[in-house]
Amino acid sequence: MEINIQKRILEKNETDADHNRAYFKEKNVFVLNMMSSPGSGKTETLCKTLRALMPEIRVGVIVGDVCTTNDADRLAVTRAKVIQINTDQFGGDCHLAAHLIDASARALGCEDLDLLIVENIGNLVCPAEFDIGEDAKAVVLSVTEGEDKPLKYPLMFQVADIAILNKVDLLPYLDFDAALAVDNMKKVHPGIPVFELSAKTEEGFEPWLEWLRKKVKEKTAR
Numbered sequence: 001m002e003i004n005i006q007k008r009i010l011e012k013n014e015t016d017a018d019h020n021r022a023y024f025k026e027k028n029v030f031v032l033n034m035m036s037s038p039g040s041g042k043t044e045t046l047c048k049t050l051r052a053l054m055p056e057i058r059v060g061v062i063v064g065d066v067c068t069t070n071d072a073d074r075l076a077v078t079r080a081k082v083i084q085i086n087t088d089q090f091g092g093d094c095h096l097a098a099h100l101i102d103a104s105a106r107a108l109g110c111e112d113l114d115l116l117i118v119e120n121i122g123n124l125v126c127p128a129e130f131d132i133g134e135d136a137k138a139v140v141l142s143v144t145e146g147e148d149k150p151l152k153y154p155l156m157f158q159v160a161d162i163a164i165l166n167k168v169d170l171l172p173y174l175d176f177d178a179a180l181a182v183d184n185m186k187k188v189h190p191g192i193p194v195f196e197l198s199a200k201t202e203e204g205f206e207p208w209l210e211w212l213r214k215k216v217k218e219k220t221a222r
Contacts (some may be wrong), residue, residue: 013130018106020133022178025126027110029060030219031118032212033132035156037149039121041166043071043138044199046119050078052209057216060113062104063097066119071119083108087121095113096124098133115216120174123136124153138159141168143174147181154188162193162211169198 024031036042047079050059060081063072070082083104087093101118110116118134120127130138139160141149144167150157157163171178182194193211197204 010129013098016102017133018133020098020102022103023105024110024116024133024135025212027113028220029110029113029116030133030216031116031132031136032215033118033120033126033127033134033137034140035079035120035124035126035160036122036142037124037145040122040140040142040145041199042119042122043074044138045164045166045197046117047074047078047204048077048199048202049209049212050080051210052205054080055079057114057213059115059117060108060110060114062096062108062116064100064102065111065145066094066121080112081108091128094123095123095129095130096120096132101132114220116186117188124149128153128156128158136215138162138164140164140166141185143170143176143178143181147184149176150181150184150188157185157188157192160189160192162195163189164208165194165196166199167203168196169203 009172061075062083064085067088071081076082084102137160139156195208
């Protein structure tokens with residue numbers, strides 16, 4: 001019974017995701033789903049990314065969390081359009097489903113956006129299972145988490161289009177093998193682009209920004 005219920009949930013989500021895809025195509029906006037475990041530095045990475053891209057690229061952000069507006073408040077300081085989803089009212093879901101993205105994207109308004117970033121709820125399992133109609137998925141892993149995370153949670157890295165290895169400024173102070181972590185990512189997803197950067201110092205940011213600019217240009221030029 002539980003398997004049948006889960007199947008129905010995923011089938012409904014796929015229908016909703018296709019609906020989102022059509023809407024985003026109509027609005028000519030590139031949509032990126034950013035996923036990670038809690039504490040990876042995803043929000044700080046986005047803060048620095050928004051400041052670097054705007055106003056050249058018009059950006060909106062949908063922020064997912066179980067509770068609080070802490071991350072949305074931080075991102076709003078960049079003057080990007082930001083809207084919050086809290087899942088505590090839906091039972092504390094550990095992922096964002098497609099129907100929530102539909103409602104939030106329409107409330108935010110995509111007519112004046114080139115790029116919409118979804119900061120998914122911190123979790124290395126559930127968000128990987130739910131298509132939200134995005135153009136690309138990104139996974140953020142920090143050097144404080146362990147090199148084996150891609151092997152322990154392979155689906156997240158398999159479905160991601162790109163990966164970010166964050167907090168590289170801490171490498172001199174940690175017993176962390178960055179090369180091994182990248183190798184493990186490529187074991188579960190051969191050829192995945194990996195951007196090694198520091199959200200704090202902005203070291204290594206330019207290749208990541210160039211990837212985003214290219215993807216936005218490709219989508220908005222259609």
